[in-house]
Amino acid sequence: MATRTVRTVGDKVLLKKCREVTEMTPRISELIDDMFDTMYEHYGVGLAAPQVGVLKRIIVVDVGDDPHVLINPRIIEADGSQTGDEGCLSLPGKFGTVTRPMHVKVEGLDRDMKPVLLEGEGLLARDFCHEIDHLDGKIYTSLVEGGLRDASVENMQDDEDAAETVPDGEHGKNTDGSADPASADNGKNADGGNE
Numbered sequence: 172m173a174t175r176t177v178r179t180v181g182d183k184v185l186l187k188k189c190r191e192v193t194e195m196t197p198r199i200s201e202l203i204d205d206m207f208d209t210m211y212e213h214y215g216v217g218l219a220a221p222q223v224g225v226l227k228r229i230i231v232v233d234v235g236d237d238p239h240v241l242i243n244p245r246i247i248e249a250d251g252s253q254t255g256d257e258g259c260l261s262l263p264g265k266f267g268t269v270t271r272p273m274h275v276k277v278e279g280l281d282r283d284m285k286p287v288l289l290e291g292e293g294l295l296a297r298d299f300c301h302e303i304d305h306l307d308g309k310i311y312t313s314l315v316e317g318g319l320r321d322a323s324v325e326n327m328q329d330d331e332d333a334a335e336t337v338p339d340g341e342h343g344k345n346t347d348g349s350a351d352p353a354s355a356d357n358g359k360n361a362d363g364g365n366e
């Protein structure tokens with residue numbers, strides 16, 4: 172098990188349509204393990220294979236109830252509607268408002284390549300839709316209402332919860348030399364630095 176590099180927007184792999192998985196192999200099994208590791212490492216609730224550069228129809232999701240892996244997932248039923256904020260590990264530090272179905276039924280295969288039918292309500296429904304879109308090269312930004320917003324201006328550290336709503340912060344970057352000291356309104360000790 173290991174984490175893999177998350178591809179970010181601008182990487183063409185995110186725009187491609189993924190291929191169906193026809194058989195489970197040790198390599199794909201390892202990919203699934205790595206996808207879970209990668210998702211948890213980044214405090215994500217879902218991840219699709221193209222986000223780690225693999226053009227296969229595989230998603231993992233975990234909204235806090237149970238981890239699920241779905242191979243060749245397909246939404247077979249969708250109803251209701253929810254409008255809320257959504258983010259993506261391939262677009263760190265951003266989020267936007269997206270309307271999704273409130274409830275979906277998804278069929279696919281589990282990691283033993285056995286058919287499964289999963290239902291998602293609320294966040295899980297949103298998650299399934301978001302991840303399955305990735306398999307068709309779609310990124311949620313095409314659905315965002317009102318533009319993307321900054322979740323956090325900088326410091327997207329791995330110990331930070333990226334999903335919180337953070338108001339627009341100071342945009343002053345600590346560039347050496349020419350930095351404008353006027354924006355140092357929160358620096359009480361200029362020589363200490365923040366841990």
Ligand SMILES: [Zn+2]
Nearest residue numbers: 258259260261
């Ligand atoms: Zn995403």
